[in-house]
Amino acid sequence: MRDAAFPEKFYREGQHSYFDGVELEALANQYGTPLYVVSETIVRARCAKLREAFIQRYPNTRVYYASKAFQTLDMLRIVHEEGFGIDVVSGGELFAALRAGIQPANIIFHGNAKTDEELRAAVDARVGRIAIDNLEEIFRIEREASRTGTRQAILFRVTPGVDSHTHRFISTGSLDSKFGIPLEQSETERYIDALRACPHVEFLGLHFHIGSQLMENTSHLAALNIVLDFAARLSKKYGLAVRELNMGGGFGIRYLPTDRVPSISEFIDPMMAKVSEWSARENLPMPHCAIEPGRWIAGEAGITLYKVIATKVIPGIRTYVAVDGGLGDNIRPALYEACYHAEIVGTSPDAPALAVRAPQTVTIAGRYCESGDILVRDVTLPEPNPGDILALFSTGAYCFAMSSNYNRVPRPALVLLRDRSARLSVRRETYDDLLLREI
Numbered sequence: 001m002r003d004a005a006f007p008e009k010f011y012r013e014g015q016h017s018y019f020d021g022v023e024l025e026a027l028a029n030q031y032g033t034p035l036y037v038v039s040e041t042i043v044r045a046r047c048a049k050l051r052e053a054f055i056q057r058y059p060n061t062r063v064y065y066a067s068k069a070f071q072t073l074d075m076l077r078i079v080h081e082e083g084f085g086i087d088v089v090s091g092g093e094l095f096a097a098l099r100a101g102i103q104p105a106n107i108i109f110h111g112n113a114k115t116d117e118e119l120r121a122a123v124d125a126r127v128g129r130i131a132i133d134n135l136e137e138i139f140r141i142e143r144e145a146s147r148t149g150t151r152q153a154i155l156f157r158v159t160p161g162v163d164s165h166t167h168r169f170i171s172t173g174s175l176d177s178k179f180g181i182p183l184e185q186s187e188t189e190r191y192i193d194a195l196r197a198c199p200h201v202e203f204l205g206l207h208f209h210i211g212s213q214l215m216e217n218t219s220h221l222a223a224l225n226i227v228l229d230f231a232a233r234l235s236k237k238y239g240l241a242v243r244e245l246n247m248g249g250g251f252g253i254r255y256l257p258t259d260r261v262p263s264i265s266e267f268i269d270p271m272m273a274k275v276s277e278w279s280a281r282e283n284l285p286m287p288h289c290a291i292e293p294g295r296w297i298a299g300e301a302g303i304t305l306y307k308v309i310a311t312k313v314i315p316g317i318r319t320y321v322a323v324d325g326g327l328g329d330n331i332r333p334a335l336y337e338a339c340y341h342a343e344i345v346g347t348s349p350d351a352p353a354l355a356v357r358a359p360q361t362v363t364i365a366g367r368y369c370e371s372g373d374i375l376v377r378d379v380t381l382p383e384p385n386p387g388d389i390l391a392l393f394s395t396g397a398y399c400f401a402m403s404s405n406y407n408r409v410p411r412p413a414l415v416l417l418r419d420r421s422a423r424l425s426v427r428r429e430t431y432d433d434l435l436l437r438e439i
Contacts, residue, residue, distance in 0.1 A: 021420030025346030034325030066294025145200035209248030302396020326366015348387025357382035
């Protein structure tokens with residue numbers, strides 16, 4: 001189990017707090033709050049760990065970055081420079097990936113309800129893989145590929161029927177899921193018949209994904225057993241070789257100082273051992289294997305800075321600390337009860353120093369007009385004061401990506417940190433931006 005400092009790259013010197021060598025209060029003063037802060041150093045270090053633990057250790061392997069976790073042009077270029085492919089789930093993500101210079105062959109397109117326009121764009125771009133999620137999709141891809149006179153490579157995304165023991169909204173591998181193809185015999189034969197009727201669709205292999213933020217690998221291994229059995233059946237009964245096996249992502253990260261998660265090798269090594277054993281036992285070629293981490297690469301690389309606006313004491317019940325962001329820049333606590341760690345990283349000029357403040361257990365409330373807009377419940381901090389700068393850690397995944405303009409609040413800016421310096425990657429929205437699409 002990893003037991004490194006948390007948050008990584010965060011430290012204090014005297015009254016000042018730093019992330020990746022950059023003072024946080026100075027960032028808040030320069031760029032305003034709320035502010036997304038992402039360490040490019042951590043992102044690249046995570047990519048290096050994946051190369052070492054997976055690509056360099058096992059032949060014929062590939063990492064695709066699940067860009068829905070955090071997709072900006074800068075992030076796409078960084079991951080591409082690190083040698084990874086890109087997993088996209090919409091026409092917009094595909095458009096951005098192509099604009100960032102990602103080679104189409106290095107892109108895999110997912111989604112349970114791809115539109116005709118999205119499939120047309122994917123086929124026209126010649127993306128490397130499309131993950132099939134339903135029967136009709138095969139015929140729709142055939143139509144687009146025959147129009148262009150090409151063959152489009154696909155994977156079957158299957159549902160292995162495994163309980164991943166995670167929040168029901170981020171569990172994707174159970175039988176009762178909107179994602180994936182069920183493995184029942186009758187369904188299998190329908191998909192095989194569709195492939196035979198579609199000469200412009202090329203079957204490469206299987207994909208599965210069982211959920212997100214998994215803190216141990218038993219669900220991965222249980223799902224892998226089922227999927228490998230299915231792969232052997234496809235090969236031996238239907239003559240359909242599984243040349244590729246994409247085992248998805250879902251590897252957990254630390255959100256709280258008390259979290260203990262396995263190293264990436266503790267996830268990967270048992271999975272690869274199982275695939276190798278299956279290949280020898282079934283006398284079938286070892287498939288090319290891929291994984292799709294997103295949160296694991298981006299999550300701990302990000303923090304969000306807020307300014308404390310007000311405190312409200314309800315005697316005997318709770319103390320609320322209201323900040324200038326919330327649900328619009330981080331919907332995860334309201335959406336699926338995500339938990340975060342917070343610390344004060346800058347102080348109001350008129351307030352006492354942190355060292356002399358009494359600790360208080362408080363609840364950090366967002367600014368949005370929803371009772372559920374609570375960022376952190378019951379966290380102990382030195383007594384917060386209006387004007388303080390507050391940091392939430394491990395916000396690199398699914399915060400920027402899921403941000404909104406609820407209450408007509410402009411979305412925050414985003415800065416990238418590297419080599420003890422910061423640069424603006426995404427500017428803060430203005431009120432004018434909010435009205436640009438209105439006629």
